[in-house]
Amino acid sequence: MLKKYLTYAFFLLAPAMAMGQETVQEFSLPDTLTLKESIQIGLENNRTLKKAILDEEKAKYQRNEIRGAGLPQFSAYGQYNNFLDVFPQAVPGGIFGGDPNEIQVISLGVPQSLKAGFELNQLIFSNSYLIGLKAAKTGEEFYRILAQQSEEDVIHEISMNYLGVIQLELQKENLRANIDQLESLEKILQSQYDNDLARKVDLNRVKVNLTTIKSEQENLDIVIYQREGYLKLLMGIPVATEINLDQSVADMDQKVKNFQVQDFNIFDRKDIQVLGVQEQLYEYEYKNIKAAKQPQLVGFADFNKNAFSQDFDFLNQNKVWYQGFLIGVKLQIPIFDGMQTKYKAAQSKVNAQQLNLDRLQAEDAAELEYKNAINKYYNSLSTLESLDSNLDLADDVFKETTLLYKEGLSPLTDLLDAETTQREAQANFNNQIIQVRIAQLEILNSSGKITNLLL
Incomplete structure (x- = not known):
């Protein structure tokens, strides 16, 4: 009986995204969907999390099943x-x-x-039954922590993909702004060319740049659609649902500068807690094997x-x-069972020793993950500061070059180079803000405090 339960208890949940069609409850989304709201919707509708919660519910029934063996x-x-x-x-x-x-x-x-x-x-009287009851209670705790771990995984995945979509949308906005600039320049050059005031090659050069950027925008639209689709899948909402994400998540003043680095306590991590509960279950397994001789x-x-x-x-x-x-x-x-009990107990001890090694490895990996996240965060902040200064310089160069071109003191090639440099500087700055936000998420996730995003 206990062995049957322990088989359930040691089964680790393998998160798998349900790809089939499923009827989803009707609900309305706000005009602008914040990160917190996206996470809350995901926690209500994510199918993987629902499976983990059902496993937790099933563990309660298994405990009652074991308890029933001691009733008349x-x-x-x-x-x-x-x-x-x-x-x-x-x-x-x-x-x-x-x-x-x-x-x-x-x-x-x-x-x-x-x-x-x-x-x-x-x-x-059966000592095996008493041990089974204790293991069943611990098994409930095992699945409860697994459900919490699945919840944290959902929060982390939704947050990462939310930021990924925002990053792509910022790139699209940057391209859109540059397209507007080039289209204005194209109109000016077309008018000048019609009046023999500009060269055909200059007009064509602008058209080539404009076509290239528009092609980049079209490719970016495809990537955004795919990334948004996966985000909706994580949230458990129909792919056809229209969503508008809140870009303030990339606001440097509100989200970046006000972030507080979390203290690290390894036992806040659910994966470490799961291994601790598994150790208890192995201990009960060993005691139950020994109880077979009583x-x-x-x-x-x-x-x-x-x-x-x-x-x-x-x-x-x-x-x-x-x-x-x-x-x-x-x-x-029981008097003699061919020494089966002895060797079963020995196997259980070996399993417990292997799990102990896994736990030590996981603790070291968790500490390293947190230190890497902290290092990445501060490096990202330093890079962001440099890119911020670089963007200001690129903006100044583009403004001055535009003015010089209008006054006829600078060739078109300088203007196009300045525009490209300014566009790349803006894209790098936007990407780096997202990288800082991702580093923040990794700190929260590695310290076991990813649920703070819901506060």
């Missing part, structure tokens, strides 16, 4: 026998007369019999009615029914 087991039974040939019995001669030196073969019994009754069994005491009772006949006349009202009633206690004491 009551059943009714009935048995009908029709001996076409009554079994012969050999008895010493002389019992019923005859030569004492001979063996007499006689038929004892009647051809037909009918028996019905009730049977009651009650476990009085006595087990069961009480039982049997109340029945019996009838016997030469012919099938049991429905006759005058039929005589004979009553039987039995109570008793059964003590089972």
